[in-house]
Amino acid sequence: EAEVAQSPRYKITEKSQAVAFWCDPISGHATLYWYRQILGQGPELLVQFQDESVVDDSQLPKDRFSAERLKGVDSTLKIQPAELGDSAMYLCASSLGRSSLRYEQYFGPGTRLTVT
Amino acid sequence: AQTVTQSQPEMSVQEAETVTLSCTYDTSESDYYLFWYKQPPSRQMILVIRQEAYKQQNATENRFSVNFQKAAKSFSLKISDSQLGDAAMYFCAYRRLQGGSEKLVFGKGTKLTVNP
Numbered sequence: 679e680a681e682v683a684q685s686p687r688y689k690i691t692e693k694s695q696a697v698a699f700w701c702d703p704i705s706g707h708a709t710l711y712w713y714r715q716i717l718g719q720g721p722e723l724l725v726q727f728q729d730e731s732v733v734d735d736s737q738l739p740k741d742r743f744s745a746e747r748l749k750g751v752d753s754t755l756k757i758q759p760a761e762l763g764d765s766a767m768y769l770c771a772s773s774l775g776r777s778s779l780r781y782e783q784y785f786g787p788g789t790r791l792t793v794t
Numbered sequence: 795a796q797t798v799t800q801s802q803p804e805m806s807v808q809e810a811e812t813v814t815l816s817c818t819y820d821t822s823e824s825d826y827y828l829f830w831y832k833q834p835p836s837r838q839m840i841l842v843i844r845q846e847a848y849k850q851q852n853a854t855e856n857r858f859s860v861n862f863q864k865a866a867k868s869f870s871l872k873i874s875d876s877q878l879g880d881a882a883m884y885f886c887a888y889r890r891l892q893g894g895s896e897k898l899v900f901g902k903g904t905k906l907t908v909n910p
Binding site: 681682711718719720721722723726728733734769782783785786787788 | 798831837838839840841844885887892895897898900901902903
């Protein structure tokens, strides 16, 4: 069964350093999402792509976070510089459809970031 | 703003017994979906069950069923014949179309422990 792939699974970095996460959605999925999940809370959407275009980045801290999906397939989320409060699980998800409630979101295993 | 509230941070159940997890949500929309997701420790989030708001019939998936009370904005999950593998964080989520994207909003989760 096809799955959303993420790497790395774990990342430890010092504050003020740059860090990047990678996501490969299920083949053919048009929509890709990045979520941040702070320990003890539910995921919160950071950015949503439809193909290569950003359709929602209203919750992305744009002064330090950036995201791209250049060819409309895999995606990279970057933090520069990392802060202690960025410690969290970063989840990637994908869905088949575009702007539709019908299509399920499939989640990857996440990247656990610890900022020291 | 749409909010999802899970009032039970933790629940426990004996193996083979039934447990109900609570969820309430706040919305002024008429067209939306509701979901329960399961997140086992160190494993990816998976969809347990979904409910379309326009459907009056409660969704059922094997041992999992929901009690959807639209007027009361309540969406509880019942797990029958609980198994050890049901132990996980359970997240209630609300999804609707917003502009050109669909928004998935999660509650804070309920940690379910299954006792042998």
